[in-house]
Amino acid sequence: MIRSVLLCRLTPHIQSCTRGSCLLAGRTPCGVQLPSPGHTPLIPKITALVRYSDLSTQKYTMIYTLPYIKHLRAVSRLKLLQTAITVVIVPPVFFFYIQGDVSFFLVSYTTGIALFAGAMLYTASHFFRRVVGMMYLDPSQTTLKVSHLTFWGRRHDFYSPVSDVMTIGDTGDSAKETILKLKRYSSPETLYFSTHYGRVVDQLGFQKVFGNLK
Known part of the structure; x- marks a missing residue:
């Protein structure tokens, strides 16, 4: 036994x-x-789980850059600072108005400036967030990496299959136009870039995504 x-x-x-x-x-x-006596011991087969590689860790080749993106980032953050200062000033002005220390004109003027600053911030951010700063291609030229600004003036990257990106001809633009659209078949969002103000670093890679510029 x-x-x-x-x-x-x-x-x-x-x-x-x-x-x-x-x-x-x-x-x-x-x-x-x-296992029974005389037989080969049973060795369990272990299958390793394959993790998908993180797109952000891959090496990408730059195909387009906009040198003025740094200036847009600075203006975007400056508008945030201006709006924040204006909003902070409004409550004390209302407080002093209730106490009778300031006139109604000053309250109206301060409130108007605050509203105008907020509207300008929204308009500027709406535009700046749609300006493409840089574009990259992965080694296999199947994934496009696009960099643009966020509402807070920070850099944001997103990845898209090249097959999902519309060529310049598909967007209805002309290669000679100053401002061009970056559109995808899977998304209604439209971004903008310019070969006039920006610089095409890799001509072949750029044509791989957007077609011939001529």
């Missing part, structure tokens, strides 16, 4: 055995069939 058998303990990654209580049914407590 067998006095001890191997007690199997399974984990998500490895299979380990320790000595423990005896089961005469030919199976371990976890239900794994024990």
